[in-house]
Amino acid sequence: MTSLPERQPETKLGLVIDLDICVGCHACAVNCKEWNTGGHSAPLTDYDPYGADPSGVWFNRIHSFEVAGENGDNRTVHFPKSCLHCDDAPCVTVCPTGASYKREEDGIVLVNADTCIGCKLCSWACPYGAREYDQDEGVMKKCTLCVDKIYNENLDVESRVPACVSTCPAGARHFGNLGDPSSDVSLLVAARGGYDLMPEQGCKPTNKYLPPRPRKTGPGATGAPHALTPQVADGGGAFLRWIDKVLSR
Amino acid sequence: MHPAFSVIFFTTASGAGYGLVTLLSIMQAGRVLPADPMLGLAGFIIAFALITAGLLSSTFHLGHPERAWRALSQWRSSWLSREGVFSIATYLPAGIYAIGWIFTDWRGGLFTLTGMIAAILSMQTVYCTAMIYASLKTIHAWSNRWVPIVYFSLSIMTGALLLNALAAAFGYFHAAFFWTAEIAIVVAAIVKMQYWRYIDTTPGPSTAETATGLKGKISLLESPHTQENYLQKEMGYRIARKHAAKLRQLAIAAGFVAPVLLTTLANMSPPATAAALAVLAVLVAAIGVLIERWLFFAEAKHAVTLYYGATSA
Numbered sequence: 144m145t146s147l148p149e150r151q152p153e154t155k156l157g158l159v160i161d162l163d164i165c166v167g168c169h170a171c172a173v174n175c176k177e178w179n180t181g182g183h184s185a186p187l188t189d190y191d192p193y194g195a196d197p198s199g200v201w202f203n204r205i206h207s208f209e210v211a212g213e214n215g216d217n218r219t220v221h222f223p224k225s226c227l228h229c230d231d232a233p234c235v236t237v238c239p240t241g242a243s244y245k246r247e248e249d250g251i252v253l254v255n256a257d258t259c260i261g262c263k264l265c266s267w268a269c270p271y272g273a274r275e276y277d278q279d280e281g282v283m284k285k286c287t288l289c290v291d292k293i294y295n296e297n298l299d300v301e302s303r304v305p306a307c308v309s310t311c312p313a314g315a316r317h318f319g320n321l322g323d324p325s326s327d328v329s330l331l332v333a334a335r336g337g338y339d340l341m342p343e344q345g346c347k348p349t350n351k352y353l354p355p356r357p358r359k360t361g362p363g364a365t366g367a368p369h370a371l372t373p374q375v376a377d378g379g380g381a382f383l384r385w386i387d388k389v390l391s392r
Numbered sequence: 393m394h395p396a397f398s399v400i401f402f403t404t405a406s407g408a409g410y411g412l413v414t415l416l417s418i419m420q421a422g423r424v425l426p427a428d429p430m431l432g433l434a435g436f437i438i439a440f441a442l443i444t445a446g447l448l449s450s451t452f453h454l455g456h457p458e459r460a461w462r463a464l465s466q467w468r469s470s471w472l473s474r475e476g477v478f479s480i481a482t483y484l485p486a487g488i489y490a491i492g493w494i495f496t497d498w499r500g501g502l503f504t505l506t507g508m509i510a511a512i513l514s515m516q517t518v519y520c521t522a523m524i525y526a527s528l529k530t531i532h533a534w535s536n537r538w539v540p541i542v543y544f545s546l547s548i549m550t551g552a553l554l555l556n557a558l559a560a561a562f563g564y565f566h567a568a569f570f571w572t573a574e575i576a577i578v579v580a581a582i583v584k585m586q587y588w589r590y591i592d593t594t595p596g597p598s599t600a601e602t603a604t605g606l607k608g609k610i611s612l613l614e615s616p617h618t619q620e621n622y623l624q625k626e627m628g629y630r631i632a633r634k635h636a637a638k639l640r641q642l643a644i645a646a647g648f649v650a651p652v653l654l655t656t657l658a659n660m661s662p663p664a665t666a667a668a669l670a671v672l673a674v675l676v677a678a679i680g681v682l683i684e685r686w687l688f689f690a691e692a693k694h695a696v697t698l699y700y701g702a703t704s705a
Contacts, residue, residue, distance in 0.1 A: 146469045162606075172616070196619055204616035206699055211609040219613060220606055224699065233529065239463035239473035258462055261455020263626065264472055267393070270530045270598065272623040272696035281455025338605045341695065343597040344529055352605055 147235055152250040155322035156288055157228050157349035158308065159331055163356045164315035167207050167221030171307035171316060175203040175225070175286075178306035183291045184256065184284045188277050200275045202226070202286040203307055220355055223316070225307065226273035226286035227340065227348030228252050234265035234274060234285075243283070250322070250349055251290055256282045270344045293318075321349050393531065394629045395689035402450035403521055404550070404678070404685050406479070407543065409442030410514035411551020413486050415572065417507030419555065420493070424568040431562045432493035438554060440490070447479055471527050475520035482517055486510035518547045525688075532596030532705065533692040538587040542688075545580040546681055552576040553651060553677050556658075557670035563663055570659045573673075574652060581648035584684065588640065596695065596705045603698040612701035627694035628702075631687075639687055647680020 179202055180187040189199035203225040211217050228245075232252050235243045242259035245252045254265075259282040266274035266283065275284045289305035292298065302309060308318045319328030328351075331337070337351035416435050419425035451457045464480070466473040489506045492498040522543035525534040552573040559569045600610040620628070631639075651673045658669035693705045 146466075167614075198617070198619045198621055201616075201621065204621075206612065206616055207614035208604060208606065209611045209613045210606045211611075212607065216608075220604070222604060222699075236469040237472065237524075237527070239466050239470045239476065240459070241462070241466050258459065259456070260459045260463060262453075262463070262472065264524070266623070266626060267694070268528055268530060270603075270695040272627070272699060276455070276622050276626070278455070283455075340605060341598050341602050343602055344695065354605060 147231065147245055148247040150247075151230060151322075152245075152247050153322050154248065154320050155228070155230070155250040155349045156293070156318070157250070157321045157328075157351070158225070158288075158305070159317040159319070159321075159328045159337060159351045159353060160223055161315045161317070161335075161353040162220055162222065163353060164313050165205075165221040165223060166313050166315070167205055167219075168312065169205050170310050170312060171223055172201060172203040172205055174306040174310035176201060178289060178292060179287065182289070183287045184254070187284070188279045190278070200277050200284055202273075202275065202284070204272075216358060218355065218358070223307070224271060224273075224340075225350075226252060226288070227271055227346070227350040228286075228288060229349065230347035231345060233268040233346060237264045237268040239264070251288050252285070253287055253290065254283050254285055256280070256284070259283050270341050270346065271348070321351065393689045393692040393694060394626050395686045396453050398449045398453040400682060400685045400689065402446040403543075404446075404546075404681050405442045405449070406446030407518055407521070407547035408550035408554060408678075408681075409439045409446065410482070410518050411547040411549070412439040412442070412554045413482070413514045413551075414511040414548070415551045415555045417489065417504075417511045419568065419572075420507055421504045422568070424566050425555075425559065426564065427493050427499060428562060428564075429494050431558065431564070432490065434562070435555075435558050436486075436490035436494065438558070440486075443479070443482075471520055471523040475517060475524060478513055478517040478520050482510060482513040485513060515544065515547075518543055529597075530695045531692045532594070533591045533688075536587075536590060536594075538583065538590050541583050542580075542587050545576070545583045546684070549573075549576040549580040550674075550677060550681060553655070553670075553674045556655060557667065557674045560658065560663070560667040560670040565663070565666070570655065573655050577648055577652050577655070577677075581644065584644075584648075591691065596693065598695045598698060598705055600698045600703065603695070612699075615700060623696055624700060627696050628700060629690060630693075631690040636687060636691055639683055643680050643683040643687060645680070646676050647684055650680070651677040 176187055187200040189197065191197050203223060206222040206224065208220045208222055210220055228250055232245055235245050235252060239262065240258050240260055242255045243265050261276065261281040261283060263276055266276060273285055277284050292306060293303050295303060304318045308316045317328050317331060320326045321328055323329060332351045335353040337353050339348050340352060412435065420427055451460045454460060463473055463476045467477045485506050489510050492503050519540055522540035526539040529535050556569045556573040604610055654669050654673035654676065658666040661669060695705045698705050
């Protein structure tokens, strides 16, 4: 049934991603690939993996952006992105076969690989690029929020989080119930001004992003200048020019 | 968006076929077109061939064509599913109508009514096709009211040109065929120009700022992958503006200008020449509409490209 659940799920499992902390190491994407290539949507097929033009199925990707702010306040922001498990998931409602569905019990959006016809329409409908087409298997695949890990009673309790969360060395990824306003993740979102990506698309994503913290705009307590002023090219005299020449060799 | 030939062929061919079914039944109902069995045979063979070849072609791009029947199940929410349901539902009245036209003397009110039901279902199918695209908020060039109007008008235009050629080939000449074709071409041309003006002058709702939530001038420093991924191949197709402008001119020339002139010329010519010119008008228009549909995909920008360095989508 590709209509969305009639009642919004009370439990909305999702991720909170802290853009202030992410260092862009891609470990979450690698561990995602490692877990999921043996999990619910296995395999995460690679094409030409050792050749000149390798590509393949990934559920998690890290973009790095350069953001030019005011007064030379430029910064690099690493931006991990996976399925946001939207409340109004357009990838679910466009599906002609019912293969794409949103779970009533926890809001996770999944694909039934046995009924997917591989028409790719869900990937057109998703503004976030969360859908992947596996050309070997002819079906669509996507982030499962590690549904086969988070409920897995064979694992230690602390391991029952998505692979991307358990592997993040910087603690930039948080997992929890965003449907409960008193959960740790909801409190974190409230405290840090967590936001939705592309709210104008109307998908109401569950995953939230925490903005980079504002940087100190003043020179700081050390008295150091905000930016270094360029040295005059010819100002050093013959000795320093000779030093420069020697060191530039 | 990646212009996949199977979908370009499907939307144009089935659109022309449904347009022809619609006009055959309207012209017959209006007693303008005689229910000549041989003309019916030729007309419905062409219409059903276009529709069926289009539908089959649309299943070729599926990962699992053998599961295509499952696509009929989600008509409550999915325009693609609705398109499947209506396209198959149209075969029933259109088939009965065609059999009645070709093989029997059945010409009563019920016969005309069957034809009208086939016409309505045909147009409903064209509408569903258009709404598959128009319902995608992620693609500004598709998510607007011009898209269903473009699909309707081009379906009727190509159907009218087919009908005009068919009637001429069977020696039937009537001002209704000529004027329907001419007016349909002019309407389709105006609608398509308005569509292009709309997508050229209005920005999409999403920007790199809304996509990332970051404040400032945003540029992509590093892509997630060293190589192009599925999203970039499927959604990241870009056509140079100058190429698009040339192709638009070609689409206008072949799709609208040449067919108007050829149809006018045919109308002034003796029967044999008229039929040849009317057929030529169909072929030239087909090239124009194929280019138009290729551009419909190639010019469409997807919101996800904002995560890959696009400045607008």
